Structure formats: structure tokens, C-alpha cells
Amino acid sequence: MKICRFGFLILSANFLFNCQKEKKVDYTDVIEVFDNTKDAVFDTVAVPQHLRSVVKQISGINTYETGVLGKGQEKSENFENFKKLTESASDDELVSLLNNKNKTVAVYASVGLLNRKPELLGEIFQKFLNLTTTIHTQNGCIIGDQNPAEPLYSAYYRSLDLKNVRTDSKLRKLDSLIIFNQNSPGSLLQEAFRYRIYPKNYRKRIEELAFNNHSMDAIRYLTHWHKGDYADDIQKELIAMIKNDSLSYNKKIFLSELLSFRNSENKEFILAYLKKDTLFSDDHEILKELESNGILPGEYPTK
Template sequence: MKIFLKYASIILIFFSCKKEKEAYLSSDQLVEVLGPKEKGVFDSINVPLNIKEEVKSISSLNYFDTGVIGKGNPDIESVSPFSEFEKLKIKADIKELYRLTFNKNLAVSLYSSIAVAEKIPNLAPVFYSRLLNVKQKIYSENGCLVGDLNPSEIFYNEYLRKVDENQERTDLILQKLDSISIYSKNTTTYVLNQALRHRIYPESFQDRLEELAFAEENPYTLLYLSRNFRERYKNRLEKSIVVYLKKVVNEQYSDYSKNKLTVELMKFKNPDNKDLIERLSKNNSILRVDEEDKQLKKSNGITN
């Protein structure tokens, strides 16, 4: 199933849409202010008069939203960056939108990059590469999911969600975005996970994938190699998976890569790993319920 804006690279602040009314706090109870952390830059250079008000409004709001609104919030803004950009797109031609991709306000340039890429998909890799070099994060809202995100991650996800799941492996633009993601030093964990699940990569990618897995200890690349090249990297994989899982064994969260790598470790059926697997399985409801995982635990001498 395709994941929409489920970002593993940051901790998202999640509001229960059903309980928002009970969650409202008075001003003296607020611990952290959600939203943009700084005033937005209004860059009016190369902005035509017919769209200047919308650019100014988006710059003032200074965040990114998808137009998906969390339920039950009576104080939701009637004006949002998404609604303002929708008005801007009606007025602006493609050349004006392209110029806005260079705007110094990150929200304006991000919305514009997404809009131009929709009309001219071949430009998507260009915009994505450019955004990967942006160190600044942007506050983002997608329904009840809110948080500061890398603009490259938002751009990638906006393109991905428009690709039919059955076409993810063969979509030529997505192939280019995924290749860029694998080789870039600035790719987020979420995007790298998406890129690795789309296809098996040719031999020319192996050196980079080995670097990500064994030198950088990236859990999703370890998982990718374990699933697709297990025999080739058998000894290195087991050692690297053990090293990674020992680092995260005491962390109190249920992470996709942590659980899946635990399963991959069990497949080695090495009695030396029994203690680590027991510690990882303790209080883990996911590993306790799955029948295949239960059988793997038994093959590792674990009965609880």
C-alpha cells in the first residue's frame, strides 16, 4: 500500500482528529507553538502584478499544506497557502510559474516547483535535485499530520502520490527521482525507503547500496539487500544487522525497519543471536501475532 506523507525521518506531531475539541489549550498551557518558526521572506522580484497578492499571502503564511484539513477544528484558517496557490495557478502562465521556482520564499518556490513538474514532468528531476540542496526545512500540514519537513521530501511525495501503484516500478520520472535519491547525501530516510521498495536496481548501483548498508548502517538498505541479495552478502548482512539492532534494541518505539530486520535476523537461525532476538521480541505485539514470525522464533529456540 502506498504511504502518503508517512515520514520516518522526523518525529511528526500527531493530533487525533476525533479528539481535537478536547485538545485545545489555553495560551498559558502551550508548551510549543506549532507552525512556521520564522517570518516569511516576501521576494517580489520577477513577480507579475496579477499574482503579486497571492505570492505575498503565501509568503506571509510561510508554510506548506496539502489542502487536506484535519476534522473537527473550528478554528481552521479560511485562507491557507494551498488555497492561495490554487488561485495563483489560475492566473499565472507556465513561464511565470517557472520563474517562481527561483523565489526566495521556500513555500512559494516549492508550490511552484510542484506545479511546473505537473505540467512538464521532465523537469521534476531538476527541481528535486535543486531542493535536495536546500538545508532549510519547512513547516508542513497534511490533515492531522504536521511537522517540519525537508522540501525535497515533500516534492518527492507529491510526485509519488500521483503515480499509480502499478506503475511505480516502470514510471520513468520516478526512476530518475529514485536514482537521484540513492546517490544523494541529503536524501531523507523516508524517501530512501520509498526508492528501495519500488524496484530491484541493476549492478551499477551495488557499490552505492553497499556503502549505504555497511558503511552508513542505513536500516532500509540493509533490509533491501537482505531481501534481494541475501546469499551474496550473507555474512556481512548478519553482522551489520546485529550491530544495528543492538543500537536500537532499547529504544521504545515500534519502527518498520526495526521489526523487519528482526525477522531477517531470525532467518539466519544462528543460536548466537537468540538473546538479542528475545530482547527485540519482548513486548512487541507485532512479532508476537504474526504466525510466520512465531515460527521463526521457534526455529531460533524462542518459545514465548
């Protein structure tokens, strides 16, 4: 829920004072303690004796914690357990834990291997990305359920210097895996499209994501880099998204992208939408683009 930065990268400090429950695109204030222990899986059959205690502790809490403290927290228990695990486990033992039935344990093992076995990152990420299960996650006050690949991507991204994000070969590989996976979470697609310009042989897959899977991020990518090639299809998709999406934040993104085409043929739809939904009737960014779409002052509603 990029994320999810998917929705799950670096949190700004103000989140520490506004706890939220994250589930897909729905957010509510946290007013209770969420019990993630109810569906905990304990798998210590193949775990070495000296690691069983910490693996049980991680499994019992059953939440991948990044170490960023939430409101009222004095310590991040599972992040402390993660540090104990990496201090005690050998490289081979961490690799073995990737197959643990408790996927929180598996994700912590994968993060522990980032610096120790970096050559395994792509293989591990692909394996996690193919899973249909999710794990409970907590990053400060943001809690949610994510595919195991999401926190691994986040951990690797945070390990990079910002100046290297665009050029890092391993991150580029992860983004490629995200693009071509059939079930990549939206937060990961957002990350994959954020910094990349993909070669021509990616185009068919990006078209599929945009026009068959209705990926907002794929649409915005094509709008930004290949607007002329897909103008009609993009505008049709944006109109459909405005009609069907329930979130005002998303609607503004779609409307802004549609207005950027400066196409008077969209005038009737845009006017009808603004008259129906007056939320953006005084939005300066929206209003300044109306005339370029053939909509004159006095034709659109204002508050």
C-alpha cells in the same frame, strides 16, 4: 518524516482524527496551534505585480499544505492560494518562482509545473534535494518539517496511476537521484527502495547506505534481494540496530529480519535481548521463528 505513505504520501482517513506533530522520528499529539509565520521569508523583488499578492499570502502562511483538511479545518488556505497562483501564473513565471527565497513558494511553483513543464521535474528535484533547508508542511493532521524535495516527490507520486508506479520513467529517475544523493532524507530512501530492483552498478552505493550510513531501508533491500551475498554483514548490522535504536517499532522490524536468517549462531544474542526487553515475548510473528534459530520452548521468556 516518509517518508514520511515519505511519511508523506496518501493519508488514511483515520489520521483526520488523530493530529500529530512530525519531527524526524518523534511524534506527539498536537495540543496547540504551531506558528510557522515566525520564520517566514518574503521575497517579491522579482515577482510580477499580478502575482505579488498571492505570493505574499503563501509566504505569510509559510506552510506547504496539500489540501487535505486537518481536524477542525474548514479549508486549506495555502492550498487555495496555490490554486490561485497556478491559475494566474504563466509557465515562465512559475519557473521564475522556483528561485524564490521562500521555499514554500518555490515548492508550490514546482508542483504547478508537473503537468505544464514535466521535462523539468528531474532538474527541479535535484535542486531541492541538494538544499539543506526545510519547509513547514501539513497533510491533514500530519505536520512537520521536510526537505523541499519530499513534498514534490509526494505530489508527483500521487499524480500517477498506481499501476504505473513501477514503470514510470520519471519516478525511476527521481529514485535514482535519491539513492546517489549524499543527504537524502530517510522518507525518500524508503520510497526509492519500495518498488525497485536496482542493477548491479548501484550495488556499491547501496552497500554504503546500508553499512556506512546505517539506512534501515537499504538493509531491508539487501536482505530481500541479495541476502546470500551479504548475510554476515547484514546480521551484524541488524544486531547493532537492535542495540542502538530506541523505537520499539523499529526494533521489531530489525528482530524479524534477523530471525529470517534462521542462524543458530544468533541464539545467544536473541535470547539475551528477549530477556531484557519482554515487549515481544508474546508476539506470534517473533515466537514462530525462534525454533528455526535454535531457540527451544522454555528457553525464552513469556508473559
